[in-house]
Amino acid sequence: MQLASRKVRTEGVTRPGVADLMNEAGLTHGGFYKHFASRDDLIAQASAVALAEGTAKMERATHKNDEDPRAGLIDAYLAKLHRDTPSTGCALVTLGAAAGRGDQHLKDAYEEQVRTYLELITGLNDDTENTRAEAMLTLSALVGAVLISRAVADKNFSDELLQAVAEQLKRYGSQAPSALA
Template identity: 75%
Template sequence: MGHSQADKAASRERVLRVAARKVRAEGVNRPGVADLMKEAGLTHGGFYKHFASRDDLIAQASAVALAEGSAKMERAARKNEQDPRAGLVGAYLAPQHRDAPATGCALVTLGAAAGRGDQHFKEAYEKQVRAYLDLIAGLGDDSEQARAEAMLTLSALVGATLMARAVADPHLSDELLKTVAGRLGRHASGAPSDAA
């Protein structure tokens, strides 16, 4: 007895969601097809009904993982009505975001892979970078300066989160998040920096 088209689409979506979570948490090289299918509640044999290859699945899952971040960033910005940029920075550089890569921003996890990836992967990554830049720039005025500030902010957010996840010392990890958040706040407000 065959599955209906709706069942097939639901199964495919379930595999994509599992794979998106895995590529955010582990990168693109680790998730194996058998493990992904098992976690999605499906058999390994059904994989090729949904995807042409493992590379096809990982590419699609990476695109899903990247796209899911936009809604989260918009929600974070809206939480602080007085200063949406501070809300976004605070949420992005929170220990909770650092500690949950499977549900966090895929720009952090997938940056190196996108840099080495094919054109489609680079385009999916670029699409999210552009979406985040537009979001961040839109939180200020609509100027060339706002675009430059958005690039600085996004680079600092992604870089600080990446390093905070990568270092072994938990105190240094916390310090990276706190310091970058503080400096971004000062920079946005125009307060003088005491850095040389």
């Protein structure tokens, strides 16, 4: 399942073929049906695993900066390493479009992960006013920045994008809510 999870994060849900996955896992194509009802079943399970694995990484990232856990999360998420290793990165980035077009199981798994991340980000803020909206803004900016940084061809531009979004998110988070009104 870990192999399929990495493939889904790297290639999305439409590309990995059963034969390729089984070959990489050292299993026969026929053995596939002992474990999964269909390719869709495999993709759904792999997607759920890929999404859920992100929670522990996000929680660890908040401990990278004891003085400002939100900044630690931002720095870890917008790191070049995260951009450059989609196979172990956040599945929200890779699976967003597929979840939008996907079946109910994928949509539910995606939404559950979004809600989990929002709860985690909301919990990092001592001020309860507007924290849910701020968490939504933060998560959207994080996911969007990694998505765009992976899609552009110019690495310098990609690096600039990650750095600029990180700086702006940290600046926004350090302002008092009254200053934002």
